[in-house]
Amino acid sequence: MINSLHKMGIKSNLMYTAGLVSIGLSxxxxxxxxxLEDAGLERADRWGIFVGEWAPTFFAMGIALRMxxxxxxxxxxxxxxxSMDERVSASQSAAMR
Known part of the structure; x- marks a missing residue:
């Protein structure tokens, strides 16, 4: 999955930024x-935790992409x-000859 994201051009800095934004949104x-809600502090805490749980995931994906x-x-x-792609291409073109 990380390799696919990397091939799509997604950079580690984007994931680090998403992690920081997640903390702010939390x-x-x-x-x-x-x-805004009359549901009490418990509900507010649940909302904050729900959004904040994404931050470690984004940071971990950032580290994997950095690798x-x-x-x-x-x-x-x-x-x-x-690279592996270059080797596969070379072997495929050699097989076609």
């Missing part, structure tokens, strides 16, 4: 629920090293 949803980016960078810096 506080905002808690405050809004506390002020993919680092791996790609290391491959580019290694002379004579071809």
């Amino acid at each position: 506080f905002a949803s808690w405050a809004a629920s506390k002020q 993919e980016e680092t791996r790609d960078q290391a491959m580019l810096e290694t002379p004579g090293h071809r």
Whole structure:
């Protein structure tokens, strides 16, 4: 899954930003629920926790994507090293000959 996201061009910085936004939205949803609803503090806490649970997921995905980016960078810096896609393409073109 992470490799697919990486191939789609999604960067780790986007996931880190999503994690930070999730933390901000968690506080905002808690405050809004506390002020706008008469359901009490317990409901506001549930809203804040519900939205805040996404932050660790986004940060973990950011770390995984950063590892993919680092791996790609290391491959580019290694002379004579071809990626898996390049090897598959080369073997397919050789098989077609």
